[in-house]
Structures are given as structure tokens and as C-alpha cells.
Amino acid sequence: MSGPRRVAVLKGGRSLERAVSLRSGAQIQAGLERLGYEVHGLDAGTSLVPELLELKPDAAFVALHGRDGEDGTIQSLLEALEIPYTGSGPSSCARCTEKVLAKQLMLEAGIPTAPFLPLRETSIRDLGAGAALGAIEADLGFPLVVKPAKGGSAFGVKFASDGHELPEAMVGAFSYDGTILLERHIRGRDLAVSVLDGEPNHALPVVEAVPREEEFFDYESRYEIGMTTFVCPAELPAETTTRAQQLAVEVYDLLGCHGFARVDLMLEDGTGELWVLEANVVPGMTETSLLPQAANAAGLSFDELLERMLASAFDRRQGSAGHTK
Amino acid sequence: MKSSAMREMMALTERPEVISLAGGLPDTSTFPAEEFAAVMADVSRDSARALQYGPTEGMALTTRCIAEVMAAEGTKVDPSEVIVTTGGQQVIDLVCKTLIDPGDVIVAEAPTYPGAIPTFSAYQASVEQIEMDSDGMPIDALEETLDRLAAEGRRPKFIYTIPNFQNPGGVTMSLARRRRLVEVARERELLVLEDNPYGLLRYEGEPLPTLYSLDSLAAGREGASDLVIYLGTFSKILSPGLRLGWAVAPRPVLEKLNLGKQGADLCSSPVTQMFVAAYFAHGGSAQSSWLRYVERLRDLYRTRRDAMFSALEEQFGEHAEWTRPEGGLFIWATLDERIDTTDLLALATKQGVAFVPGRAAYMDGRSGSSSMRLNFAGVSEEDIREGIRRIGRTIRTQLDLLGSLSGRPPEQRRPAAEQPPSADRPMADVVALPPRAKPGSGRRSADR
Numbered sequence: 168m169s170g171p172r173r174v175a176v177l178k179g180g181r182s183l184e185r186a187v188s189l190r191s192g193a194q195i196q197a198g199l200e201r202l203g204y205e206v207h208g209l210d211a212g213t214s215l216v217p218e219l220l221e222l223k224p225d226a227a228f229v230a231l232h233g234r235d236g237e238d239g240t241i242q243s244l245l246e247a248l249e250i251p252y253t254g255s256g257p258s259s260c261a262r263c264t265e266k267v268l269a270k271q272l273m274l275e276a277g278i279p280t281a282p283f284l285p286l287r288e289t290s291i292r293d294l295g296a297g298a299a300l301g302a303i304e305a306d307l308g309f310p311l312v313v314k315p316a317k318g319g320s321a322f323g324v325k326f327a328s329d330g331h332e333l334p335e336a337m338v339g340a341f342s343y344d345g346t347i348l349l350e351r352h353i354r355g356r357d358l359a360v361s362v363l364d365g366e367p368n369h370a371l372p373v374v375e376a377v378p379r380e381e382e383f384f385d386y387e388s389r390y391e392i393g394m395t396t397f398v399c400p401a402e403l404p405a406e407t408t409t410r411a412q413q414l415a416v417e418v419y420d421l422l423g424c425h426g427f428a429r430v431d432l433m434l435e436d437g438t439g440e441l442w443v444l445e446a447n448v449v450p451g452m453t454e455t456s457l458l459p460q461a462a463n464a465a466g467l468s469f470d471e472l473l474e475r476m477l478a479s480a481f482d483r484r485q486g487s488a489g490h491t492k
Numbered sequence: 493m494k495s496s497a498m499r500e501m502m503a504l505t506e507r508p509e510v511i512s513l514a515g516g517l518p519d520t521s522t523f524p525a526e527e528f529a530a531v532m533a534d535v536s537r538d539s540a541r542a543l544q545y546g547p548t549e550g551m552a553l554t555t556r557c558i559a560e561v562m563a564a565e566g567t568k569v570d571p572s573e574v575i576v577t578t579g580g581q582q583v584i585d586l587v588c589k590t591l592i593d594p595g596d597v598i599v600a601e602a603p604t605y606p607g608a609i610p611t612f613s614a615y616q617a618s619v620e621q622i623e624m625d626s627d628g629m630p631i632d633a634l635e636e637t638l639d640r641l642a643a644e645g646r647r648p649k650f651i652y653t654i655p656n657f658q659n660p661g662g663v664t665m666s667l668a669r670r671r672r673l674v675e676v677a678r679e680r681e682l683l684v685l686e687d688n689p690y691g692l693l694r695y696e697g698e699p700l701p702t703l704y705s706l707d708s709l710a711a712g713r714e715g716a717s718d719l720v721i722y723l724g725t726f727s728k729i730l731s732p733g734l735r736l737g738w739a740v741a742p743r744p745v746l747e748k749l750n751l752g753k754q755g756a757d758l759c760s761s762p763v764t765q766m767f768v769a770a771y772f773a774h775g776g777s778a779q780s781s782w783l784r785y786v787e788r789l790r791d792l793y794r795t796r797r798d799a800m801f802s803a804l805e806e807q808f809g810e811h812a813e814w815t816r817p818e819g820g821l822f823i824w825a826t827l828d829e830r831i832d833t834t835d836l837l838a839l840a841t842k843q844g845v846a847f848v849p850g851r852a853a854y855m856d857g858r859s860g861s862s863s864m865r866l867n868f869a870g871v872s873e874e875d876i877r878e879g880i881r882r883i884g885r886t887i888r889t890q891l892d893l894l895g896s897l898s899g900r901p902p903e904q905r906r907p908a909a910e911q912p913p914s915a916d917r918p919m920a921d922v923v924a925l926p927p928r929a930k931p932g933s934g935r936r937s938a939d940r
Contacts, residue, residue: 181507183838288893291893291896291897292892292893292896295896297896297897297898300897322838323835323838333897334830334894334897334898335830335832335894337893337897338830338831338835338890338893338894338897339832339835340835341890341893342835342836342838342839342890343835343838
């Protein structure tokens with residue numbers, strides 16, 4: 168047989184999302200084995216690179232969430248080792264992972280993203296930036312979402328409904344990253360659009376996540392089966408679906424994603440406006456994850472989805488920003 | 493299950509470079525390897541038996557040792573009323589399996605044993621938590637809860653309590669409350685699950701009678717309680733690796749536990765049961781060697797506890813309050829209410845230190861957010877000092893940041909000049925959580 172046979176699934180690692188990554192990795196490994204690949208699961212620890220050098224895989228399937236896996240670290244290493252890998256390249260990973268940069272790029276490109284302000288811990292310590300809080304509050308308005316600039320899975324994401332809750336929320340978020348975002352809270356419906364190269368219009372059907380009990384789509388409900396109800400395709404007016412998919416593809420292109428990515432959006436109550444929250448270059452692949460659900464709604468089985476994702480390792484155009492010419 | 497985020501975070505604390513004050517570990521390095529070998533050699537003399545299945549209720553040679561351990565705490569028990577289990581944890585599971593249908597009520601302390609939370613959740617129990625003070629669970633508060641439940645037509649299946657050196661609170665239920673708890677249980681015919689893993693690990697003060705012994709006294713039948721299910725374990729006085737615990741229970745409950753255990757694992761390991769028996773037989777007559785080992789552990793843990801007390805005094809100072817356990821493994825510390833210890837843990841693991849965030853001890857996964865459980869037993873004095881120093885640094889980092897953001901100085905949990913809380917000082921606001929905001933010091937104070 169020709170083509171790649173030996174695939175290393177990179178999973179685990181040191182990030183807070185380690186457990187989710189291990190679950191994604193396990194699903195991916197099982198699927199690739201069903202497809203007949205020689206699969207090696209590698210937990211991204213101190214011996215990862217020696218293990219890769221010894222294994223000499225035909226491709227690496229990146230299932231690492233958070234630090235190392237989504238910020239471009241692993242992707243740069245794999246390029247140095249000349250091992251083809253799934254998904255976006257280092258620069259795109261960096262753009263997507265740094266929420267501040269991603270949102271600034273979106274604003275410049277005219278893509279609607281919730282009004283926000285970034286704050287660095289050092290600016291509070293060294294520049295007295297705390298004194299600007301009043302002005303920031305007046306500018307953005309409450310309630311505010313406070314989130315670490317890096318990381319996914321809602322770790323350290325806080326709500327502040329007024330000025331007295333804000334310091335506590337900020338200190339909480341600073342526990343996870345030296346830079347945080349204060350973002351105007353958009354009340355509405357949680358939507359996710361996965362983009363997959365090779366799909367018509369590149370976008371998969373829209374998924375809506377409906378949290379069951381938490382007021383906020385938090386870490387627990389995101390990963391515990393039964394905590395969240397998923398609706399796919401989301402029940403939306405046709406033009407909203409089209410617009411959400413268009414926005415997702417625009418963000419995907421803007422940030423230079425490759426192969427696949429998941430773009431999270433909010434559909435604002437009342438106004439019906441769509442706001443882009445962020446793009447994820449290593450979407451979850453667990454049993455409750457959104458990308459597999461969206462693919463399923465588009466008629467792609469989990470294993471077919473894996474084949475498509477794996478193919479992204481081999482059609483990378485050097486120096487190309489996105490999938491469009 | 494609300495605690496998955498915490499579980500993910502705890503997974504990161506298991507890295508070797510992290511000083512973990514999070515575990516529930518005793519120090520097993522103190523058990524002499526030669527003695528282990530000698531005991532195992534004894535076990536091997538009856539290898540065919542050790543390698544065979546055993547009776548579900550446990551081997552008689554082991555239940556005799558259990559009766560000896562309980563006697564050392566002043567509790568008389570008939571070895572035939574004992575069921576040997578796979579760790580004390582299995583007792584909690586079996587009691588839930590036997591008694592709890594989804595929605596049934598369990599009354600527990602607040603905070604409660606973090607390891608019981610997933611079990612209670614798995615059986616879909618509805619858990620009512622009673623806030624403790626320095627004397628453990630206040631029985632008047634328990635009665636209020638029972639009255640309220642009765643008014644709702646609900647009756648708890650059992651009351652779960654850890655009377656000695658509570659995990660995670662570190663407090664001990666007073667004698668008066670023990671007596672009253674037994675009275676209340678008898679008046680209302682309620683079962684009590686008495687979880688007593690650390691009773692023999694007392695570093696100061698007088699031992700108190702177990703609820704089991706008080707209830708059998710009240711029943712007029714020494715060594716046979718009507719309403720108390722007693723949970724014991726070898727994990728903290730000998731070794732958790734043996735995976736041996738036990739329950740002593742009223743006959744009807746015992747029979748159901750036995751049935752449940754048959755379904756769960758048929759029997760606990762005869763190898764480790766025989767290890768216990770051989771170990772208890774070692775050292776001859778004068779004083780049992782197992783008690784000498786417990787004495788050694790007491791000396792070791794007392795020193796470590798005191799090391800943690802002084803490290804806390806030095807590093808947490810006026811920014812926290814903590815309990816003063818007379819025994820056991822844990823101290824419960826409560827910080828400025830604006831600090832969330834789950835977030836603090838994210839920062840602390842980067843500094844190479846870990847603890848259990850207070851939320852882990854609450855069913856709702858939200859209360860206890862400013863508290864933490866610290867283990868002093870399983871780590872060296874040096875690591876205790878360094879670990880507390882690192883946590884202290886992260887607390888100060890967060891308080892400084894809070895100060896710059898809110899324009900007011902960090903809330904002092906107690907005046908700097910005040911003496912550390914002594915054992916007899918009321919500590920309601922040390923243990924009770926979330927700490928009640930004092931007028932003028934709370935987040936929603938009048939200055940806004």
C-alpha cells in the first residue's frame with residue numbers, strides 16, 4: 168500500500184486540558200486503527216522528541232489542546248523534524264491561540280467580535296493600570312466576561328456583573344495567564360461552526376450548544392456528557408446559518424488556518440447579531456465534541472472525518488496563508 | 493459532577509517536581525523494609541491459603557486484629573460483627589449501594605471528605621451539608637436540618653460524620669456533641685456512618701469515645717450498636733497499599749453490606765489480610781508492635797504538623813485562618829474571601845506546589861471557594877516549609893493584585909497582633925464556609 172501508514176497521535180501534554188486531550192487522542196487512535204493505520208499514541212512529555220525521532224512516523228496527528236499543542240510549539244518542532252502533521256501551521260496557531268491578536272485582526276478585517284480590552288498583569292503592577300478600570304468599565308459596560316488571553320476550555324473564564332465583582336474575576340483569570348481580556352458579555356446562543364477543507368463552502372453545519380443548568384457554558388458542561396444538549400444542525404433562519412458559516416470561513420482564512428478549525432460564535436438575543444468569539448485550531452475530538460457532531464450532520468462518519476483531517480498533513484502549501492488561492 | 497475542572501487540575505499536581513500537600517497520604521517510607529520482608533515470609537508459610545479466595549466477611553484472623561485496633565480506641569466489638577472491606581472507601585460505597593436510591597438524602601458535614609463526594613454523586617444522593625465549627629458538627633444545626641427535612645416529608649438514609657480530626661476540616665467533635673448526636677439518632681431512629689480513619693493518630697489531648705461505643709452503651713449492649721455503622725481502616729495506621737478497611741454495623745445492615753460486597757468483589761485480598769494478621773502477631777507480647785509503629789507515626793506527624801503550623805504563621809500570617817487539629821493528617825485554611833483557591837491552585841502548580849481547593853469538599857462544587865486542605869503527614873518538614881512558602885507567595889501575589897485593582901488593602905482575616913488561634917478558641921468562622929462577610933469588610937460592603 169502507498170501513502171502514510173504509520174501515524175503518531177500526539178496527546179496529553181502538560182496543559183490544563185490534558186485529560187480532554189487524552190480522551191480526544193484515544194478516540195482518534197481507535198478510529199485510525201479501524202482505518203488500518205499503524206497507530207502510536209504519544210503522551211507529550213519530556214521524551215516526546217526522542218520518541219518521534221525513533222518512531223519516524225509518516226505523519227503526526229496533533230490532538231494536544233492548550234499549551235504546546237495549540238500555540239504552535241509542537242507544529243514548529245514537527246516542521247524541524249520534517250514530520251507532516253495535521254491542521255494549522257505555527258503562525259496560524261499563534262494567531263488563534265493569542266485571543267488578543269486574533270480579535271485585533273478580526274476588528275481590522277471588519278469581522279464582528281465582541282468589544283474588548285486586553286490587560287497585562289505587568290501593566291497593573293508596573294504602570295498602575297488599575298486606575299484605568301473605571302474608564303474601561305464605562306467603555307465596555309457590564310456584564311463583562313474576563314478570560315485569560317491563552318487557553319481554551321473555559322479555564323479561568325469569569326463573569327463580572329458589576330464593578331465590585333471585577334477585581335476578583337480579574338485576579339482569577341490572571342491565575343492562568345499574564346494577559347487577560349475584558350470582553351463585553353454577549354447574551355445569546357452559543358454556536359460553533361467547524362471549517363473543514365474540501366467541504367462545499369468549507370463550512371460544516373452549525374452546532375448549537377445549549378447548557379442544561381449552568382448559566383455559563385463552562386468547563387464542566389463542555390466536557391461532561393449530559394451537561395449540555397447539542398443541536399445540529401442548529402435551528403436557525405437560513406440566512407443566519409449562511410452568515411455564521413461565512414463568518415467562520417472568513418475568520419479561518421484571516422487567521423491562516425489549514426485543514427480544519429472550529430470557530431465559536433454568539434448569536435445575540437434581541438439584535439440577532441452574530442459575534443465571533445474565537446477560533447480553535449485543535450478542536451476537541453471526544454465523544455461530545457462539536458467537530459465530530461458537525462461532520463456527522465454533514466454525512467461524514469467519524470472515521471471519514473479522521474481521513475480528511477489526516478489528509479491535511481499532506482497538502483500543506485508552503486507560505487500559503489489559508490486554503491483559498 | 494461539578495468538580496471535573498478540578499480533577500483536571502489535580503492531574504497536573506502529580507508531577508514529580510510538585511510538592512504535593514494535596515494528597516491524603518500517610519508516610520509509608522517509615523515502615524521498615526526488613527519487617528515487611530519478615531511479615532511476608534510468615535504469610536508465605538501458608539501460601540496456598542493466601543492465594544485462595546477468602547470469605548466475603550473477611551478472615552477471622554484479620555477481624556481479631558480489627559477488634560484489637562478498636563479496643564485500643566476504647567471500643568469493644570464482637571469480631572463476628574465486622575466485615576473486612578477493600579479500604580475504608582469501599583464502606584462508603586457499600587453503604588450507599590445498600591441504602592441509597594436516587595434522590596435519597598444523606599446528611600454530611602460541611603466541608604466533608606472530598607473522596608465521598610464522587611460516591612454520593614454516583615448514587616445520586618441529595619446531600620445536606622451542616623457547617624461545622626471548632627467542635628465539629630453542631631447538633632442543634634443538625635436537628636434544624638432534620639426538622640426541615642421532616643417537614644418536607646424527607647428522611648435521611650444516614651448521617652455521615654468524621655468525628656476525629658475531620659477530613660478536611662481538621663476539627664474534632666466534642667464529647668457533648670457525640671452524646672447528643674447519639675441521642676438524636678436514637679430519638680429519630682437514624683443511621684449514622686461514623687468514619688474514623690485517624691482516631692489513633694492523636695498528637696495531643698484526651699481520646700474521645702467513638703459514636704459506636706456511645707450508642708452500644710445507650711443500647712445497653714456493650715459492643716453492639718443499634719444505629720451506628722463504624723468505618724475503620726488500616727490505611728493510616730499501617731498502609732493504604734494493603735487496601736484493607738472494615739465496617740462494624742448493626743446486624744441487618746451488616747447482612748446487606750455483605751451481599752453488596754459479594755457483588756462488588758467477592759472478598760478482600762487474603763494476601764493482605766494475612767499480612768495484617770502476621771504483622772499483628774509480630775514483636776511478641778509486651779507491647780504490640782503495631783501499636784509501637786502507630787506511636788512512631790504519631791511522633792513523626794506531630795512534628796510535621798507543628799512544622800506546618802509555624803510555616804503557616806510565618807507565610808500566611810494575617811491573610812488566613814486555619815484549624816488546629818489535635819491529630820489526623822489535615823489542616824484547613826481559609827483565605828480572603830475574594831481569593832478562589834481553585835484559581836490559586838493553577839498559579840501554585842506553576843510554582844511547584846499543590847493543595848486541595850476547598851470546593852472539592854462541597855457537593856455544590858462552589859462553596860468553600862476560599863479554603864484549602866493541606867496535608868502535613870505525607871511530606872517532609874523541609875517540603876512543608878518550602879511548600880507553604882510557595883503558597884504564601886502566590887497568595888500575596890493575588891492579594892497585591894487585588895489591592896491594586898480594588899484600591900483597598902487586603903482584608904485581614906485576623907489582626908496581625910492577635911495570637912494564633914488556640915485549641916479552645918471558638919473557630920466558627922475558620923471552618924464555616926463560605927466565611928460570613930463582616931460588616932464593612934465584605935465584598936458587597938457599604939462603600940460601593
